[in-house]
Amino acid sequence: MDLGTHPTAATHPGGTILTSPPQDAPVDRATAAARRVVDAMLRTDRGNANLDRVAEELNSIAEHLEQHSPEVAERLIDMWNGEGVTRHDPVTGPENAIAPPLVLEGLADGSVQGVVTLTLPYQGPPGHVHGGVSALLLDHVLGVANAWGGTSGMTAQLSTRYHRPTPLFEPLTISGKFLSKDGRKIHTVGEIKTADGELCVSVEGLFIDKTVPRPR
Amino acid sequence: MDLGTHPTAATHPGGTILTSPPQDAPVDRATAAARRVVDAMLRTDRGNANLDRVAEELNSIAEHLEQHSPEVAERLIDMWNGEGVTRHDPVTGPENAIAPPLVLEGLADGSVQGVVTLTLPYQGPPGHVHGGVSALLLDHVLGVANAWGGTSGMTAQLSTRYHRPTPLFEPLTISGKFLSKDGRKIHTVGEIKTADGELCVSVEGLFIDKTVPRPR
Numbered sequence: 001m002d003l004g005t006h007p008t009a010a011t012h013p014g015g016t017i018l019t020s021p022p023q024d025a026p027v028d029r030a031t032a033a034a035r036r037v038v039d040a041m042l043r044t045d046r047g048n049a050n051l052d053r054v055a056e057e058l059n060s061i062a063e064h065l066e067q068h069s070p071e072v073a074e075r076l077i078d079m080w081n082g083e084g085v086t087r088h089d090p091v092t093g094p095e096n097a098i099a100p101p102l103v104l105e106g107l108a109d110g111s112v113q114g115v116v117t118l119t120l121p122y123q124g125p126p127g128h129v130h131g132g133v134s135a136l137l138l139d140h141v142l143g144v145a146n147a148w149g150g151t152s153g154m155t156a157q158l159s160t161r162y163h164r165p166t167p168l169f170e171p172l173t174i175s176g177k178f179l180s181k182d183g184r185k186i187h188t189v190g191e192i193k194t195a196d197g198e199l200c201v202s203v204e205g206l207f208i209d210k211t212v213p214r215p216r
Numbered sequence: 217m218d219l220g221t222h223p224t225a226a227t228h229p230g231g232t233i234l235t236s237p238p239q240d241a242p243v244d245r246a247t248a249a250a251r252r253v254v255d256a257m258l259r260t261d262r263g264n265a266n267l268d269r270v271a272e273e274l275n276s277i278a279e280h281l282e283q284h285s286p287e288v289a290e291r292l293i294d295m296w297n298g299e300g301v302t303r304h305d306p307v308t309g310p311e312n313a314i315a316p317p318l319v320l321e322g323l324a325d326g327s328v329q330g331v332v333t334l335t336l337p338y339q340g341p342p343g344h345v346h347g348g349v350s351a352l353l354l355d356h357v358l359g360v361a362n363a364w365g366g367t368s369g370m371t372a373q374l375s376t377r378y379h380r381p382t383p384l385f386e387p388l389t390i391s392g393k394f395l396s397k398d399g400r401k402i403h404t405v406g407e408i409k410t411a412d413g414e415l416c417v418s419v420e421g422l423f424i425d426k427t428v429p430r431p432r
Contacts, residue, residue, distance in 0.1 A: 132355030136348030
């Protein structure tokens with residue numbers, strides 16, 4: 001991410017959207033539909049939904065998309081071209097069907113926050129969010145919190161604590177806050193709470209101020 | 217997971233498959249096709265793949281699957297019925313299009329191991345695996361390592377260290393090992409290495425011996 005173009009708590013008002021929300025564009029609509037298929041596939045009747053036919057149709061769509069795909073190296077350059085937030089990451093990306101997607105806003109107190117309801121694809125224990133999915137979401141939220149705090153870095157260490165099982169099918173509030181920077185070390189925290197304000201997961205992150213070069 | 221039916225290093229030979237590998241069944245084929253769509257959607261030409269038509273076709277498939285879906289409460293009971301490993305989790309589940317899926321085997325030394333190549337849906341930094349995805353995979357691998365070690369529990373704490381960026385498009389070896397159990401506290405470690413044996417991510421997990429009840 002290019003910090004020069006990123007909104008920060010110092011320059012932008014509370015309520016600034018920090019991720020790339022789904023837009024009324026063909027790729028966003030197609031990805032949203034793929035996300036819906038991923039979810040419905042886990043919910044549908046295993047024996048009565050004509051899944052052989054569904055497999056054929058999905059493979060036919062995949063073939064079409066693949067036939068229109070450039071080489072991966074070329075696609076990577078295009079993907080990382082330009083400024084601003086990514087549209088393809090597995091947490092907030094409206095172009096990634098794996099992403100819920102989470103939309104995050106920057107608050108005036110320097111924290112970032114988003115609300116998301118997770119469904120069956122994200123299940124770990126029965127009816128609850130997979131612990132690793134919570135870590136995935138929080139790692140990303142901490143990265144966005146760093147940007148809102150005016151810095152950026154690669155994750156060096158992530159310490160995740162699980163206080164109680166995190167429920168599926170309920171709005172969860174996920175937040176993060178940049179705390180401090182000592183030399184190249186960036187300290188950031190985050191948490192996941194239920195709508196009732198119960199703490200499910202907390203995280204402490206250590207980031208190092210460096211970036212992976214963009215493909216070109 | 218029901219320990220009574222799970223293979224352990226004490227009872228089974230090295231090389232025992234501990235996850236549910238994709239089978240030649242309609243739901244596995246349909247999910248594999250959905251996974252292929254998720255990947256191809258990120259690779260395809262944004263402007264030239266007729267994505268409005270793709271969105272229509274995918275929404276039509278999703279509608280079909282949803283029309284054949286039981287109530288979620290009923291589906292949850294079915295999903296968690298029976299013994300053995302899950303088929304729907306977001307890491308190893310052949311019925312979950314979010315899962316790569318990772319196949320894990322138990323080794324005679326008490327560790328578990330799998331090899332996976334990750335592609336664009338799992339990207340964080342340019343050309344590399346999202347740090348949160350590494351945490352997701354390792355959290356799950358540690359759970360399977362616990363089972364192979366003859367125990368099981370809920371994640372209480374997960375400390376993930378990132379040693380170097382983890383590459384996409386290359387076979388990664390992901391491993392885990394149950395270390396010890398003191399009372400209800402279970403200690404487990406894991407790591408992700410490149411094909412060249414370079415350490416990318418390591419993790420220490422603390423698990424508590426308890427389970428979330430199954431839906432019924």
